[in-house]
Amino acid sequence: MTAFRSILYAISSPILVLKDYPILFRFKDVYIVTGGFINSVAAVLSFLVASYFYLTMFPAQTADGSWLWKLVGVVFFSLVFSKVFHFFALGREFLRNPRKYMAETAFYNQGGQIGVFLGTVWFAWSTGIDFLACMDINLTAGCLSLALGRIGCYSYGCCHGRQTTSRYATVYTHPLTKALRVFPELVNVPLVPTQLISAGYAFGLFLLMIWGLSLSPRAGIVSGVFILAYNLFRIFIERYRLSVVNVSAKTVHMKFYMGVAALILTFGLGYLAFVLWDEAPILTFAAPLTIGGFLMADVFQIQNLIAMAIIFVSYLYFWGTHYKKLGQHFEWKDEPA
Numbered sequence: 001m002t003a004f005r006s007i008l009y010a011i012s013s014p015i016l017v018l019k020d021y022p023i024l025f026r027f028k029d030v031y032i033v034t035g036g037f038i039n040s041v042a043a044v045l046s047f048l049v050a051s052y053f054y055l056t057m058f059p060a061q062t063a064d065g066s067w068l069w070k071l072v073g074v075v076f077f078s079l080v081f082s083k084v085f086h087f088f089a090l091g092r093e094f095l096r097n098p099r100k101y102m103a104e105t106a107f108y109n110q111g112g113q114i115g116v117f118l119g120t121v122w123f124a125w126s127t128g129i130d131f132l133a134c135m136d137i138n139l140t141a142g143c144l145s146l147a148l149g150r151i152g153c154y155s156y157g158c159c160h161g162r163q164t165t166s167r168y169a170t171v172y173t174h175p176l177t178k179a180l181r182v183f184p185e186l187v188n189v190p191l192v193p194t195q196l197i198s199a200g201y202a203f204g205l206f207l208l209m210i211w212g213l214s215l216s217p218r219a220g221i222v223s224g225v226f227i228l229a230y231n232l233f234r235i236f237i238e239r240y241r242l243s244v245v246n247v248s249a250k251t252v253h254m255k256f257y258m259g260v261a262a263l264i265l266t267f268g269l270g271y272l273a274f275v276l277w278d279e280a281p282i283l284t285f286a287a288p289l290t291i292g293g294f295l296m297a298d299v300f301q302i303q304n305l306i307a308m309a310i311i312f313v314s315y316l317y318f319w320g321t322h323y324k325k326l327g328q329h330f331e332w333k334d335e336p337a
Contacts, residue, residue, distance in 0.1 A: 015196070018155035019170065022177045029324045035156030036320015039107075042148035043315045044308050047075055050141035051304070052294050053213065054129070057137070059287035061129050065303055070123050072307050074138060077119025078112040078145075079318060085111025089256060103328045107319055109146055110234075110260050116142050132220035132280045139223040140209040143230070147202035152319075154195035157181075161192025161240050169193065176326060192240045201233055216284050220275030227268030234261040 157177025169190030
């Protein structure tokens with residue numbers, strides 16, 4: 001037990017201190033937030049996981065380099081819809097002050113899920129790879145990004161939980177975390193560490209999906225399980241987030257996110273029913289490739305390095321770069337009088 005605690009402490013300690021370092025660095029009016037950096041790394045790792053499975057399961061369809069850039073396109077589908085979803089989440093509030101909200105840095109993983117689905121539809125059509133197989137691979141890779149992304153949320157101070165008396169609570173003290181910028185009264189207040197709980201759950205689900213793919217299942221099973229398991233969890237965890245509280249005369253409602261999760265869950269039930277009814281192909285490793293071989297033969301090729309750099313810089317800009325003040329990408333220049 002002592003050895004287990006030591007290992008757990010060694011793993012968790014570097015993560016737990018991230019809430020005290022929301023800013024990675026600052027150059028004049030430009031902030032690079034730690035959470036944005038983590039999400040940029042997550043996007044690259046997710047891209048590599050998907051690349052590995054496509055190369056090993058579909059060697060014929062990945063014989064030329066065009067598929068790689070189409071996979072980059074799927075990553076950008078996720079990026080764009082993660083951002084655009086902000087406007088839908090705001091509803092009528094967006095129309096009251098569109099300039100303000102268009103400049104905000106908010107991102108939503110529910111929008112990312114929608115983006116991955118639409119990107120996968122396009123990717124499967126353009127490459128000729130079975131759609132259900134693409135869903136399995138892309139959602140497995142995306143699950144890793146969700147896990148690491150929640151650690152980014154923990155560092156930035158967003159998506160935090162409600163007040164609690166639990167000994168496992170997290171406490172924000174850095175004034176530049178979003179938790180304290182929006183709700184300054186929460187300084188030193190114990191909160192449910194919903195971001196870390198979500199990260200642990202998503203990482204466990206990612207490992208389960210990797211194991212599932214190794215069993216050569218029928219295409220669509222792994223992605224169907226993910227849609228159901230993750231969105232059931234999302235409905236559950238929302239109960240422990242800062243749901244309906246009045247702090248500094250601000251009110252945050254989470255029912256919208258629970259409703260979206262319920263809609264995705266309903267879609268998942270229909271999706272899984274279709275998968276079980278459809279004569280989908282069996283996923284097999286047609287061209288086995290070791291991790292070392294993948295790194296040397298594929299990852300360090302110039303085309304892959306350029307693709308990873310584009311993904312990293314794009315995510316760092318749209319997710320991690322703030323201008324003049326935290327929470328905004330840019331500042332509008334008013335028309336001269």
